[in-house]
Amino acid sequence: MQLQARFYVIFLVAVSVLLFGGCQKQKTDSESLRILASINPLADFARQVGGERVEVVVLIPTGASPHTFELTPKMMVSASHSRLLILNGIGLEPWADDLIDAVSSDSLLVVETASDIEILMDDDHAAGNPHVWLNPRLARQQVEKIAAALQQISPADSAYFAINAQNYLALLDTLDIDIRKHAQKWTHRSLICVHPAWEYFTREYSLELTQVVLPNPGSEPSPRHLQQVIQAIRRVQARAIFSEPQFSPALVHTIAAETGVRVLTLDPLGTGDYLALMRQNLANIDQALKEGPRCQTL
Numbered sequence: 001m002q003l004q005a006r007f008y009v010i011f012l013v014a015v016s017v018l019l020f021g022g023c024q025k026q027k028t029d030s031e032s033l034r035i036l037a038s039i040n041p042l043a044d045f046a047r048q049v050g051g052e053r054v055e056v057v058v059l060i061p062t063g064a065s066p067h068t069f070e071l072t073p074k075m076m077v078s079a080s081h082s083r084l085l086i087l088n089g090i091g092l093e094p095w096a097d098d099l100i101d102a103v104s105s106d107s108l109l110v111v112e113t114a115s116d117i118e119i120l121m122d123d124d125h126a127a128g129n130p131h132v133w134l135n136p137r138l139a140r141q142q143v144e145k146i147a148a149a150l151q152q153i154s155p156a157d158s159a160y161f162a163i164n165a166q167n168y169l170a171l172l173d174t175l176d177i178d179i180r181k182h183a184q185k186w187t188h189r190s191l192i193c194v195h196p197a198w199e200y201f202t203r204e205y206s207l208e209l210t211q212v213v214l215p216n217p218g219s220e221p222s223p224r225h226l227q228q229v230i231q232a233i234r235r236v237q238a239r240a241i242f243s244e245p246q247f248s249p250a251l252v253h254t255i256a257a258e259t260g261v262r263v264l265t266l267d268p269l270g271t272g273d274y275l276a277l278m279r280q281n282l283a284n285i286d287q288a289l290k291e292g293p294r295c296q297t298l
C-alpha cells in the first residue's frame with residue numbers, strides 16, 4: 001500500500017472511532033434495542049417493559065444526584081448508538097438538550113415521562129418538583145409512556161411490550177395497595193428528609209414533609225435553616241431523620257446527635273430495582289412512623 005493511501009485509511013479509522021466510539025456494530029434483527037434512561041428507576045421501568053429485547057444504559061450513575069450531575073463525552077457517544085432516550089423531565093435533566101443536540105440523530109426518540117403529570121411547585125426546584133416516580137401511581141403513568149415509546153421504535157414488538165407493561169403495572173398497583181395498608185398503622189405523620197424528593201409520596205399517603213435539611217441541593221444550608229430543622233424535629237416529636245445516599249450524611253448525623261433521633265435512609269434512586277427500592281423505603285418509614293418507644297427521649 002502506498003504511504004499516502006495507508007495514511008488515508010488510518011485517518012478514516014481514527015475519525016470513525018471519534019464519531020462512533022469505536023464500538024458501533026451493524027444492527028441485526030436479533031440484536032436488542034439500545035435504550036438510554038437518565039435515572040435508575042426509569043431504566044428499570046424500561047427493562048421491565050422491554051424485557052430481553054432491549055439493552056438499557058442508565059446515564060446518571062448509582063450514587064450520583066441528578067441535581068449535581070454533569071454531562072460527559074461518554075454519554076454523547078452512548079446516545080449516538082441509541083434508539084430511545086428516556087427522561088423524567090421537570091428540570092431533572094438540564095443537560096438533556098445539549099445531549100440531544102450533540103447526537104442530532106433522526107433515529108433517536110426522546111420521551112419525557114413526567115410530561116402529563118400535574119407538577120407540584122416548590123421553592124427548592126426551579127421548574128417544579130421532578131420526583132414524581134416516588135409515587136407509584138405516578139410511576140404508573142411513566143411506565144405507560146415508556147411502553148408507548150418502545151412500541152413506536154419497534155412496532156413489531158408491540159404485543160410483547162404491552163403484555164410486559166400490564167404485568168408490571170399490576171405490580172405497581174400492589175405496591176400502592178401495600179403502602180396504603182402500612183399507612184393505616186402509622187401513628188406519626190411527619191417526615192424530616194434531606195431534600196424535598198418525597199412530596200409526591202407524602203401527599204399520596206397523607207403524610208407531611210415537615211422539613212428538609214438541604215432545601216437547595218448543591219449548596220450548604222444556612223445555620224439558621226439548620227436550627228429550623230432542629231426546632232421542627234422537636235415540635236413534631238419526630239423519631240427519625242432520613243438521609244439520602246446521594247448526599248453526604250454529615251449534616252444529618254449532626255442534627256441527629258443534637259436532637260437524639262435515629263438516622264434512617266430514604267433512597268429516591270436506588271441501584272436498579274424500583275419495587276425493591278420502594279419496599280425498603282417503606283420498611284424504613286415504618287420504623288419512623290409506627291407506634292413504639294422512641295430511641296431516645298429529648
Ligand SMILES: [Zn+2]
Binds near residue numbers: 131217
Ligand atoms: Zn430534588
